Structure formats: structure tokens, C-alpha cells
Amino acid sequence: MANQxxxxxxxxxxxxxxxYPHACKVGNLLFLSGVGPRERGTKKIPGVELDEAxxxxxxxxxTQCRSVFQNVKYILEDAGSSWDKLVDVTVFLTNMKADFATYNRIYAEYFKDNQPCRTTVEISSLPTPIAIELKCIATI
Incomplete structure (x- = not known):
């Protein structure tokens, strides 16, 4: 039987x-595209102040971490999965030195019961003016 x-x-x-889609289901795996903290239906980014340019x-x-985690939950639940079924998380931070300790503390709150594999990398920028993005894999 071929995977669809x-x-x-x-x-x-x-x-x-x-x-790109929010997610792609292959067999019993769910692959999420990069998820940031933006809010649906607006360009507003929780926790970000921008100048006129x-x-x-x-x-x-x-604030951005909590919003990203909520967006991941939305995608998982809408796809028939859930937070406790995450198996792999890749985290992209734009400022590891300034943000890692806070992000790591919040991550520990959200993942105390489920501990997926995790990789955290620093990158110079993301496509929108955000400081964090998650790429996740879950089971369904």
C-alpha cells in the first residue's frame, strides 16, 4: 500500500x-511547515513592536514563544494530532545569546510531560520580523 x-x-x-501548507500527513506522521507567532487574519505579531519602515x-x-506554541497546537489539533504526539521539534532563534534562556524556560513548561527530540539553531533572520519559528513532526 503506497503512502498518500x-x-x-x-x-x-x-x-x-x-x-506551502501548514502540514502534510504521510502515513501516521504529520510534518508541520515552519510556524511563527503571527496571528491569523492580521499581520500583527504578538510581542513585536515595529517602526514605520x-x-x-x-x-x-x-510572548512570541507562547504564541508559536499556541499556533503549533492549532495545526496539530486541526490535523487530528495533539501536543503530546510531537516527536521532533526544530527551533530557529534569531538571537540565541539574548533569547535562549527565556525560550528554554518556557519550552520546559510546555514539554514537561512530553519530551520530543529537539534541535535549536540560531539563524540571522526569518521571512517576517519574528525572533522564533518551530518546525515539528508529530504522529497521528
Whole structure:
């Protein structure tokens, strides 16, 4: 029996900023595209202040982390999975030195009962003015 890929989009998570789905189901695995902290239906980014040119003037990594985790939950639930079924999480931070300790503390709150594999990397920027993005794999 061949695996059939099923494209899935959440009605609650923010709209993708490019041509990609929120998730793709392959067999009993769910692969999530990169998920940031934006809110659905708006360009508002929780915890981010921008100047008139769209440059970040300040940001709150804790607010962004909590928003990203909520968006991941939306996608998982809309796809028939759940937070406790996450098996792998890749985290992209734009400022490891300033943000890792806060992110790591919040991560521990959300993942105390389920501990998926995790990789955290620092990158220079993301496509929108955000400081964190998650890439996840879960089971269904």
C-alpha cells in the first residue's frame, strides 16, 4: 500500500507567507511547515513592536514563544494530532545569546510531560520580523 500525502491547513493558525501548507500527513506522521507567532487574519505579531519602515524596535521573546506554541497546537489539533504526539521539534532563534534562556524556560513548561527530540539553531533572520519559528513532526 503506497503512502498518500495529504495536505492540511488549519483554520486557526496564521496563514502561510508563501506557497506551502501548514502540514502534510504521510502515513501516521504529520510534518508541520515552519510556524511563527503571527496571528491569523492580521499581520500583527504578538510581542513585536515595529517602526514605520517595518523594522523591529523591540520584542518580547516570551510572548512570541507562547504564541508559536499556541499556533503549533492549532495545526496539530486541526490535523487530528495533539501536543503530546510531537516527536521532533526544530527551533530557529534569531538571537540565541539574548533569547535562549527565556525560550528554554518556557519550552520546559510546555514539554514537561512530553519530551520530543529537539534541535535549536540560531539563524540571522526569518521571512517576517519574528525572533522564533518551530518546525515539528508529530504522529497521528
Amino acid at each position: 500525502n495529504e495536505i492540511l491547513n488549519s483554520s486557526k493558525a496564521p496563514e502561510p507567507v508563501g506557497l 517595518g523594522n523591529i524596535t523591540s520584542y518580547d521573546i516570551e
